Amino acid sequence: xxxxxxxxxxxxxxxxxxGGMLVGSLVLxxxxxxxxxxxxxxxxxxFSWESVTSGEFMADAEDxxxxxxxxxxxxxxxxxxxxxLSGKQENNGVYFAKENTLISRLETPDQETLDTNAGYVxxxxxxxxxxxxxxxIPSSAAIWSDRLPAGAPTAxxxxxxxxLYDTVQTHVVDLYGALEAHKGEELYYRTDHHWTSLxxxxxxxxxxxxxxxEAVPLDESGKVTVSEDFYGxxxxxxxxxWLPPDHIDRYISDRGVTVTAYPNGAPEPGSLYVDSFLSxxxxxxxxxxxxxxxxxxxxxHTEAPKVLLIRDSYSDSLxxxxxxxxxxxxxxDPRYNLTSVKDYVEQNAIDAVVxxxxxxxxxxxxxxxxxxxx
Numbered sequence: 001x002x003x004x005x006x007x008x009x010x011x012x013x014x015x016x017x018x019g020g021m022l023v024g025s026l027v028l029x030x031x032x033x034x035x036x037x038x039x040x041x042x043x044x045x046x047f048s049w050e051s052v053t054s055g056e057f058m059a060d061a062e063d064x065x066x067x068x069x070x071x072x073x074x075x076x077x078x079x080x081x082x083x084x085l086s087g088k089q090e091n092n093g094v095y096f097a098k099e100n101t102l103i104s105r106l107e108t109p110d111q112e113t114l115d116t117n118a119g120y121v122x123x124x125x126x127x128x129x130x131x132x133x134x135x136x137i138p139s140s141a142a143i144w145s146d147r148l149p150a151g152a153p154t155a156x157x158x159x160x161x162x163x164l165y166d167t168v169q170t171h172v173v174d175l176y177g178a179l180e181a182h183k184g185e186e187l188y189y190r191t192d193h194h195w196t197s198l199x200x201x202x203x204x205x206x207x208x209x210x211x212x213x214e215a216v217p218l219d220e221s222g223k224v225t226v227s228e229d230f231y232g233x234x235x236x237x238x239x240x241x242w243l244p245p246d247h248i249d250r251y252i253s254d255r256g257v258t259v260t261a262y263p264n265g266a267p268e269p270g271s272l273y274v275d276s277f278l279s280x281x282x283x284x285x286x287x288x289x290x291x292x293x294x295x296x297x298x299x300x301h302t303e304a305p306k307v308l309l310i311r312d313s314y315s316d317s318l319x320x321x322x323x324x325x326x327x328x329x330x331x332x333d334p335r336y337n338l339t340s341v342k343d344y345v346e347q348n349a350i351d352a353v354v355x356x357x358x359x360x361x362x363x364x365x366x367x368x369x370x371x372x373x374x
Contacts, residue, residue: 089149094238097147101190102234102243103140108155109363117362118167121355123373124310125169127342133210133354135173136161136362137195137203137314140188143179157359164362170355171210178206189246192232193360194284197249197317203356204321211352216324224250226275230283248283252320262294270295272320287316293337297322297329305351308332308344310372312361335367340374 089096090105097103125132141148142157158176165172179187179195179202187199195203201218208215227248235243254272261270274289288295291313306328309315315331322329330348332341345353361367 089152091238091240094234094240095148095152096240097144097149099147099190100243101140101144101147102238102240103144103148104193104234105153106139106141106155106157106360109160113365114160114164114363115167117367117369118164120369120372121168121170124341124353124355127373128345128353130345130350131352132170133173133207133352134168134170135175135203135207135354135356136164137356137358138176138179139193139359142176143183143187160359160363173207173210173356175203175206178202189230189232191235191243191246192230192284193234194232194314194317197251200314200318201251201321203318207354207356208325213325219251222251222253226250226286227278227283231281232284248286250320252323256300257323258298259288260296261289261292263292272297272323284313284316288319288331290316291333291336293333295331297331299323299327301325301327303327306330306349308348308350308353310334310341310353310355312357314358315356318356334369334371338368338371341372342374
């Protein structure tokens with residue numbers, strides 16, 4: 001083929017490709033949610049003179065085009081592959097780590113945020129007349145640091161947690177030490193940021209030790225694997241599509257347990273496990289049915305204490321173990337619940353309060369921890 005014909009052929013092919021992408025993106029209906037990325041997708045922006053002059057319209061339009069482009073899932077995966085083939089060990093803040101593991105990088109939080117959030121915990125101590133326990137759950141970047149690529153930057157989580165523990169006026173739970181002692185085990189999912197049920201058990205044992213209670217030994221014979229095809233949040237964020245899936249295990253039966261959920265303020269029947277999520281992308285939500293402002297679990301241990309757990313989603317997989325040691329577990333998520341904690345403790349005859357957060361959520365701005373002081 002002559003050079004000018006070859007160049008013409010490439011030009012026509014390129015124009016057909018771009019034109020096809022444009023027509024396909026315009027003709028196909030917009031998607032509202034991406035199951036693969038597990039997030040809502042940008043929708044067409046509203047036009048106004050104010051949004052144009054401020055630059056907001058163009059920014060929103062760019063997000064809209066990126067999210068609604070034809071074959072987006074393919075392009076996201078292709079980007080991750082190209083990053084890997086080029087020698088990079090990270091994509092979208094997620095490291096391609098050893099042993100088929102994805103690990104999210106934690107940015108070093110500013111000291112003002114740490115002091116502010118620790119101050120809210122201390123305000124809680126002043127506001128309630130029951131013991132307060134505080135624990136920060138380290139991420140897999142800290143416990144599985146030996147899996148990270150050489151020289152991969154991430155925050156010094158142990159130093160951050162130690163600093164917080166020195167600042168708060170509560171009983172502190174050594175979750176870092178409890179997890180580090182078992183770092184060779186499956187403490188976290190390889191494709192998700194949460195700890196596994198096994199990791200949650202070691203967290204439960206550490207909490208019981210701090211509270212002066214006896215942890216029920218882990219019954220390996222009771223383990224049931226309910227999923228072998230779980231791909232979590234880091235799989236979604238990273239664009240990585242070449243890893244084998246995780247599995248989800250349960251150790252505790254839901255017999256003799258009553259769960260009441262408050263998704264919108266009004267009570268409705270809940271469940272310790274919601275199996276319908278196992279057929280969806282967000283399989284971790286099979287624990288308690290996902291994030292809710294408030295969830296109350298009542299057990300057969302009527303003589304045991306009542307505990308209020310101020311928490312994030314890590315406690316969804318911790319809750320089954322807590323049913324062995326408490327008469328009632330009140331799961332309170334301040335990201336969605338602005339109720340006065342002081343009033344809640346008094347009105348529900350709570351015996352102890354536990355503030356238990358993953359390090360990424362506790363050190364983040366805008367986590368609504370101010371409700372602890374109300």
